[in-house]
Amino acid sequence: MSRYFKLVNFELNRFIKIYLVLAGVIILSQIAGVILQANSYLRMASEIINVEMLSRSEFINQYGTMSFYQITQSIWFDGPIALSIVSLLIYVFFIWYRDWLGKNTFVYRLLMLPTARINIYLSKATVIFLMVLGLIALQLVLLPIEINLLKWMVPLDFRTDMSIYEILMTNYMTILIPLTITEFIINYGTGLMVVFIVFTAILFERSYRWKGILFGLIYGAFAVVLFFMPMILQSTILYEFFYPLELLALHFVTGLIVMGLSVWVGNFLLNKKIRI
Amino acid sequence: MKRYWKLISIVLITVLVIGTFYIQTGIAKSELPEFDIKTISGNEAELDRIALLGHYGSGGLIDYLEITESGTEYASGDSFLRQLSGNYTSSEVKRLQKNYRNFMRGKNNGMGTFFENESIVAYAKLGMDSMSVSNYQPHSIDISILNKETKKETSFDISIVDDNYQSMYIYAVYVDEEMKILTNNSYYDSQAGKERTEVHVYSIDISAEKLVNDDVILNTEDASPKTIAGIHIPGNLDETDTTNYLLKREIHKEVSDERESYYELTDAELFLYDIGTNELEPINLSNDYLMNAYPIFINDAFIYFLQEDEGELKIVIYNVATKEVERNQTFNFSNNDPLYDSFYKIKDEKLYIINTYYKFAASGSIFIADINTGETLFEGTIEMDNSDQQRMSDLYIYDIEFR
Numbered sequence: 001m002s003r004y005f006k007l008v009n010f011e012l013n014r015f016i017k018i019y020l021v022l023a024g025v026i027i028l029s030q031i032a033g034v035i036l037q038a039n040s041y042l043r044m045a046s047e048i049i050n051v052e053m054l055s056r057s058e059f060i061n062q063y064g065t066m067s068f069y070q071i072t073q074s075i076w077f078d079g080p081i082a083l084s085i086v087s088l089l090i091y092v093f094f095i096w097y098r099d100w101l102g103k104n105t106f107v108y109r110l111l112m113l114p115t116a117r118i119n120i121y122l123s124k125a126t127v128i129f130l131m132v133l134g135l136i137a138l139q140l141v142l143l144p145i146e147i148n149l150l151k152w153m154v155p156l157d158f159r160t161d162m163s164i165y166e167i168l169m170t171n172y173m174t175i176l177i178p179l180t181i182t183e184f185i186i187n188y189g190t191g192l193m194v195v196f197i198v199f200t201a202i203l204f205e206r207s208y209r210w211k212g213i214l215f216g217l218i219y220g221a222f223a224v225v226l227f228f229m230p231m232i233l234q235s236t237i238l239y240e241f242f243y244p245l246e247l248l249a250l251h252f253v254t255g256l257i258v259m260g261l262s263v264w265v266g267n268f269l270l271n272k273k274i275r276i
Numbered sequence: 277m278k279r280y281w282k283l284i285s286i287v288l289i290t291v292l293v294i295g296t297f298y299i300q301t302g303i304a305k306s307e308l309p310e311f312d313i314k315t316i317s318g319n320e321a322e323l324d325r326i327a328l329l330g331h332y333g334s335g336g337l338i339d340y341l342e343i344t345e346s347g348t349e350y351a352s353g354d355s356f357l358r359q360l361s362g363n364y365t366s367s368e369v370k371r372l373q374k375n376y377r378n379f380m381r382g383k384n385n386g387m388g389t390f391f392e393n394e395s396i397v398a399y400a401k402l403g404m405d406s407m408s409v410s411n412y413q414p415h416s417i418d419i420s421i422l423n424k425e426t427k428k429e430t431s432f433d434i435s436i437v438d439d440n441y442q443s444m445y446i447y448a449v450y451v452d453e454e455m456k457i458l459t460n461n462s463y464y465d466s467q468a469g470k471e472r473t474e475v476h477v478y479s480i481d482i483s484a485e486k487l488v489n490d491d492v493i494l495n496t497e498d499a500s501p502k503t504i505a506g507i508h509i510p511g512n513l514d515e516t517d518t519t520n521y522l523l524k525r526e527i528h529k530e531v532s533d534e535r536e537s538y539y540e541l542t543d544a545e546l547f548l549y550d551i552g553t554n555e556l557e558p559i560n561l562s563n564d565y566l567m568n569a570y571p572i573f574i575n576d577a578f579i580y581f582l583q584e585d586e587g588e589l590k591i592v593i594y595n596v597a598t599k600e601v602e603r604n605q606t607f608n609f610s611n612n613d614p615l616y617d618s619f620y621k622i623k624d625e626k627l628y629i630i631n632t633y634y635k636f637a638a639s640g641s642i643f644i645a646d647i648n649t650g651e652t653l654f655e656g657t658i659e660m661d662n663s664d665q666q667r668m669s670d671l672y673i674y675d676i677e678f679r
Contacts, residue, residue, distance in 0.1 A: 009279065009280050009283045012283050012286070016282060130286060130287065130290065133290045134289075134290050137289060137292075137294055140293050140294065140297050141293055164297075179301055180301070182356040183356050184294075240382035241382055242381075243373075244360045245357065245360060
């Protein structure tokens with residue numbers, strides 16, 4: 001167990017610099033986005049009110065108020081989120097391949113550690129998972145700060161306030177931050193399962209190289225089909241047979257099976273087939 | 277331990293923040309406005325059994341809600357698992373699902389129609405060439421019947437002989453000695469270059485699993501250009517108080533210009549169709565009723581028409597057996613605007629009127645009256661509870677449910 005924690009800590013330290021940069025980009029870009037957009041709105045408001053001689057209420061009637069919705073629609077807000085998603089997706093692969101790259105193959109030392117090799121696999125998955133949730137937490141801390149910043153910059157008459165809840169409801173962020181804890185567990189449980197599937201596919205490639213790519217793809221397809229089996233049954237031979245809750249429970253079961261299988265196959269490959 | 281500070285702090289902060297967020301969203305949901313039914317006059321006990329179904333919101337942000345005597349419940353406030361098991365399923369179907377779980381499997385996609393009496397539950401759905409998205413042409417009616425006593429389920433198909441129909445839908449299913457299925461079939465008449473509609477009553481012998489009669493009670497092809505015909509299916513057909521009857525209405529018009537863009541109604545005819553016996557007979561009412569009264573409820577003895585007469589609301593009660601108007605019932609509401617675009621329902625000899633749409637700060641109204649005496653049983657308003665909050669969106673009530 002302590003070996004596992006050491007490995008997690010080790011993997012974390014290897015990524016922490018890039019991670020802190022990502023976090024920094026999110027903070028700076030989103031805060032800058034709020035300030036810039038609030039300023040440009042206020043500038044537009046004062047120009048129009050002064051030049052076109054509109055009253056405040058006429059202006060609001062014609063041009064609308066400022067709300068957090070406009071901010072979430074801008075690249076300042078979305079951009080760093082997309083960047084983080086892409087970076088972490090790349091890192092899912094890089095976390096393995098970096099060990100093989102370079103002159104003195106680091107993976108040799110990793111595999112020689114006096115611990116079960118599956119710990120390497122699990123610690124890498126843990127770090128990825130933790131990094132994702134860490135960024136979600138950062139966004140959750142950042143949102144109230146940004147909301148208050150907007151309140152502080154734009155006078156009451158010119159803005160429509162939105163709660164975090166409303167902000168999350170209006171766009172794609174409900175996938176990243178669902179509104180109920182159940183959906184949160186479903187989304188991130190599925191995410192963890194996908195990480196396991198990809199890891200095992202990577203290990204296929206690392207074990208059999210070119211042929212391994214094919215094995216990895218076959219394994220991935222098999223795992224996905226297995227996971228969606230209840231849904232496939234539901235739409236074919238058992239048409240509309242299951243109630244929604246039953247379907248959810250079945251996916252929970254197939255999800256656990258796929259995770260277990262991925263870890264088991266990964267363990268086998270690491271122990272018996274891996275090439276350096 | 278010191279070596280792990282980064283790991284430990286990331287884990288702690290993450291768990292703390294995400295945990296707090298989900299505890300708070302529980303609280304945040306109470307930020308949605310509460311609507312309350314406030315009594316103006318009458319007995320509050322009248323509200324015990326009813327729930328108003330509606331939605332609140334504007335633009336892309338619409339939240340379904342239910343207003344009862346005890347307050348407002350939002351669909352999003354429900355846990356995800358409850359949402360998953362069907363917030364949008366009617367309470368009738370939910371009850372059937374609870375009682376006949378296995379029979380109801382695969383029958384909850386809104387594609388079919390149910391019927392229930394003491395001994396059976398019946399279900400009918402159109403058989404389509406599934407898999408092909410472009411082709412919605414129905415070729416059969418798929419029927420399932422559950423015998424409540426023996427728990428035996430029978431399923432069979434009735435093929436529709438005429439395959440010209442481009443689209444069909446089932447109005448209602450009714451079972452007595454025979455099974456009757458009311459459908460609306462439409463097809464394209466290439467000769468006339470027009471879309472035609474037929475209303476069919478299919479009679480099905482359940483034990484022989486065969487179609488025994490196909491009665492067309494309305495056909496737009498028969499109608500002269502001066503006639504518009506329509507069918508009125510009582511809304512109560514698939515609920516607990518069912519009826520054997522439905523109405524067919526024909527309106528005759530006088531076209532006042534050649535392009536047929538203006539016309540005047542000259543007179544109207546109304547027919548009562550007995551689903552049990554397949555008999556169609558005219559209803560003899562004066563033209564005033566036929567033109568202006570709108571049927572809102574039918575049971576086996578009476579037809580209730582709603583008529584608005586110079587701002588006064590009137591329920592015309594027609595006796596099916598004597599074929600005469602039994603009586604006109606007027607109502608006196610202190611607040612005199614429950615009319616026009618309101619929502620009317622009759623249940624257990626009580627008339628319910630609810631304004632459907634409230635924009636922004638306007639408050640809605642609800643009226644309950646005794647259909648026999650005209651006495652007002654309850655009058656109230658639907659108001660937002662926390663009135664210090666500015667109401668940003670519209671409230672729309674689309675149904676009333678009896679529990």
